[in-house]
Amino acid sequence: MTVRFVQNPDHEHYIGGAELQVASTRAALCETGVDVVNDGLGDLVHFFGLFPTHLSVLEQAQQAQVPWVVSPIYATGRGLASLRRRALRHRLSGKYAHGLATVVRQSHAVLTPGSLEFEKVCAYFGKPKSKRVAVPNGVDPRFLDADPV
Numbered sequence: 001m002t003v004r005f006v007q008n009p010d011h012e013h014y015i016g017g018a019e020l021q022v023a024s025t026r027a028a029l030c031e032t033g034v035d036v037v038n039d040g041l042g043d044l045v046h047f048f049g050l051f052p053t054h055l056s057v058l059e060q061a062q063q064a065q066v067p068w069v070v071s072p073i074y075a076t077g078r079g080l081a082s083l084r085r086r087a088l089r090h091r092l093s094g095k096y097a098h099g100l101a102t103v104v105r106q107s108h109a110v111l112t113p114g115s116l117e118f119e120k121v122c123a124y125f126g127k128p129k130s131k132r133v134a135v136p137n138g139v140d141p142r143f144l145d146a147d148p149v
Contacts, residue, residue: 002035002042009053018073022048025071041066047103049073050125055099062106069109071135072121083123101125111135 005026011019025046026036035042045061045068047054061068078086090096104110104125111133112118118132 001033001044002037002040003029004037004040004042004045004057006045006047006054006057008049008051018049021071021073044068044108046071047107050097050100050103052097052100054103058099058103067108068103068106069111069133070103070107071111072104072117072125074112074117074121074124076120078120080119080123083120087124087126097125104128109133 005022007022008018011022029036041057041060041064043066045057045066047057047068047070050070050072058068060066076083087096104121105128107128107130109130109132110118110121110128112121113135115132115134122128
């Protein structure tokens with residue numbers, strides 16, 4: 001099986017939590033014999049985050065009928081009701097990211113570390129046809145004994 005990873009376009013310029021999640025997911029999949037690629041489509045597409053630059057790959061996946069999953073990495077301090085109102089305001093004003101909502105709503109799985117992140121994603125982007133898959137949140141082992149200086 002081959003999985004295409006789609007990340008933030010500037011992921012090579014800095015390392016943050018999302019990039020560590022991608023690296024850990026890549027390592028875990030490779031250990032099970034899954035090939036992970038950064039171009040083409042593969043048998044499955046995995047979107048990390050929700051970025052407008054993902055929409056070209058989404059269109060390719062839809063046309064080729066390749067399934068996809070999404071790790072939304074969606075953090076906001078807004079509550080659920082506030083997110084629903086914001087989504088409505090964005091839809092009415094034309095600012096709503098319909099393509100990114102499609103990434104979520106038509107995905108084959110939404111992978112989040114907790115149910116609150118999933119609920120916030122649903123509040124803004126709408127309920128996906130798929131279920132939430134719990135992905136444990138962790139700390140990269142190299143940070144356990146790191147020297148802060």
